[in-house]
Structures are given as structure tokens and as C-alpha cells.
Amino acid sequence: MAETKDKATVPQPTKDFDLEKSMHKAEDFFYKNKNVISIAVLAVVVVVGGFFAYNRFVKQPNENKAQEMIFHAQNYFAVDSFKLALNGDGNNYGFIQVADKYGSTKAGNLAKYSAGVCYIRLGEYQKGIDMLKSFSSNDLLLQPTAYGLIGDAYMELNKADEGIESYKKAGHYNDNELTAPVYLFRAGQALERAGKSQDAITIYKEIKEKFPTTNEGREMDKYLARLGDVKN
Template sequence: MATYNKRGYKPKTQKEKEEVVETDSATAEVFSSLDEGANKTEEWVSENQNIILIVVGVLVAIALGSWAYQVFRVEPRAEEALVESAQANEYYLQAVNATGEQQDSLYNMALEDSNGKYGLIKIAENYSGTPSGNIANYQAGMAYLNLGGANYQNAIDYLTAYDGDGSILEAYAAGGIGDALVQVDQKADAVSYYLKAADIQSNEFTTPKYLLKAAQAALDTGDNSTAVSSLERIEEEYPDAPEASTAKVLLAQAQIAD
């Protein structure tokens, strides 16, 4: 900054006086522009205040509506779904730990309404958008998968509807879809679901399991390159997994056929 611009300094030469005048003029012009812009803004606000109030009102209404919906609709509905699903969840957990005909019976009891309470089918339908409704899709899909027979398409539909948000259950759901597709002889489609299941949450339990299933389904469809890459991943990344010994044998076969 020039010396003559400091507070209290008085210009001495004619040149400094001219520069001070020029600087003051420029400053005045800036403030004049700011004032002009402020006036235009005030005029625009004044002319459009009704529109502004309407827009603000709409935004406030949306915010309040969202809050009210969450508090008075979503949360009570989620709590209601949790209470309603208690019986179906109990039957499902018992079925997971059972075998044979008893297991089939428990899966059916979990799926259907009983004792005045909804089964998994109705919970998924009537409480969609709640955590209980979402998990009911997963449980219903797995129940149908285990029941087998004519239930594989139902298994695919419910497991597809489940949103696992990257959790381990999403991996099981994708793998379950793959299992159902294998049973209905759509092994080429099953491969993609097994590979998806393997990578949703990489770990030493689900990843080698679904890589092996992907390789087996790929070999059955003649997709030897996919089989080789899946088996090599098991051999390289998960050499201590239970699937590693089977993967080693299949890899040798796939490499010969590739």
C-alpha cells in the first residue's frame, strides 16, 4: 500500500493528490455499485415477496410433513411390525435349527398366518419399508429355498426384494438366488449371483464358498475361463479355507478343459 494511503497521511505532491483523488473516486464508484446492487435486490425482493413467501412456506411444509410422517407414521408402523413379526421369527429360527419334516413344517408355519399373527408373507407385504418387512423378505426367500420343489421362483422373488445394504445377509441372499437358479437349471445366471455373493463382503467364510459354487456352475455351462479365475482366487487368497482342497482338484480339470 502506498504511504499516502495510510490513515492520517496528507499527500504532499501534486501527483500524490491526483492519485488520492483517483483512489477516492474508484472507491466511491465501488460503493455506488454496491448500493445500486442492493437497491435492485431490495426491489426484486419487494416485487416477488409473495412468491418468496410461497416457496418458503412450501419448504417448511415439506420439512414438517417429513418430520410428522417419520414420527407419526413410520416409527409406530415399524414398532407394530416388530411386535407382529415375533411369532414368525420364532418359527423361522426353530426351522433353521431343525431337520427333515419338522424343518419343513416350521418353515411353513413361519410363512403363513397363525394364532392371529401374520406370517412372513403378510409381514413382507403389509410392512414393506420397515426393517421387519425387509428382513421378512429374506426369511421368506430362504424358507422357500429350503422347502424346494415348486418354491424356487418364490425364493428368487423374495430374496431379490430383500435389501441387505452390503451386509453379510445380502451375500447369503445373492447366494440363495444362485442356489435357486441352479435348481431350475439356469446355471449361467446363477454364476453371476454367486460371484456377486462372493464380493459383497469379502471374508474367509462366504467368499470362497460362493467362488467355488460359481466355478462349479460355470464348469457345468462350459464357461471354463470363469471357473478358472474363480478357483484361482480361492487358491491364492483363501488357501486355508475348507473349499481350497476341492478348488485345487477342480482347477486342474478346468485348466485342461480351458
């Protein structure tokens, strides 16, 4: 006797896709929601167009203007005329004015860094700290240097804990041999002066292990021995 198939296992024919009906549904949806759709499309156009317009007519002109304005301040800075570099000479902007007016530009951001350095060189340490904290960069040398300068300023204000943390931040920003061992060493020295010998030993060992060929790295055995951590 021939076997009968279980009806439940027999695939049922699918209904043909009704393109015309689907199109009508899409049209109905559009007409019912055309105001919302039009506003959404317009919003996208405005945002995209506004972005390009902002870059072309606002951002780039401001960048160019900031570059022009910072030029004279940089010249004063190069010859250690820090007051003129900071405040301008009456005819040309100083770093403060460039930072205030064009702070969102690359040149304006650099002006914040330079203004911070000027303040520190003029002995206005807290103003230098505040200005350098407003500076931000992805540059592998400039950003850790800014952190290190903040550490210097805190030490001048007798705020050792803040200074040590800033030095560590500078030293750990990246492992380049130009800034990292310098600021880690300053952190170690500050820890020694604060009576935190074990913490200083930890920092000195880090310098020795990570940067053995630098000036700081070659000197670490001496500093470790001074703290009683003698090389075997």
C-alpha cells in the same frame, strides 16, 4: 522535467456504497416478489416439518408394529415350520403379510429375506428368487447370502447360467471369508458341470489367492489339478 502519469494507469476513485439505496432496492424486490418468497419459505417449512412428522408419526410407529408382527414368524422359522413362518397361523402374521404391509421398514425388509428362504426351503424356487430380489441390505453377510440363495434356486430350476452369475455376485460382493469363498466355489463347481473348465480354473485360482486359509482355499490345488492345472 517532471514525468506525467498516464491517465489510464491512475486508479479512479470508486463511488461510495449507498447502503440506503441498496436497502430500498431489496425492499422493492421483496414487495414485488413477496408472494413467491412466502410460498417458497412455506414450502421449505412444510417439507422439513413433514419429514420430522413422517418419521415420528408414521415411520417409527410402523417400524415398531413390524417388529411386533414378525416375532411369531421368526419363532416358527427357528423350528423349521416354514409354511407357518411364511403365511402365519391365522392369529399372527407370517413373513408375507409383514413384507406386504411393512415392506418399507427394516423389519419388513428382513421379512422379505426370510420369506425368500422359506419359499426355497418349500421348493417354490421362483417365488423364492422373486422375494429375495426384492430384499436389499448393506449387511456384509446377509446381502451376499441372499445372492447365493438366489443362485441355489436358479440351479434347482436348471438355470445354470443365472445360477453361476448369482454365485459370482455373492462371491464378489465383498471379500469376507465366511461367504465369499463358499459362493465362488459353488460358481466354480457349476462352471465345471457346464463344461467351462477354463472359467472354473479362473475362479479356483481366485479362491486360492484371496482365501488361502479357508477350507475352500486349502482344497483348491486338488480341484485345479483335476482340471489339468497342476502346481509346479
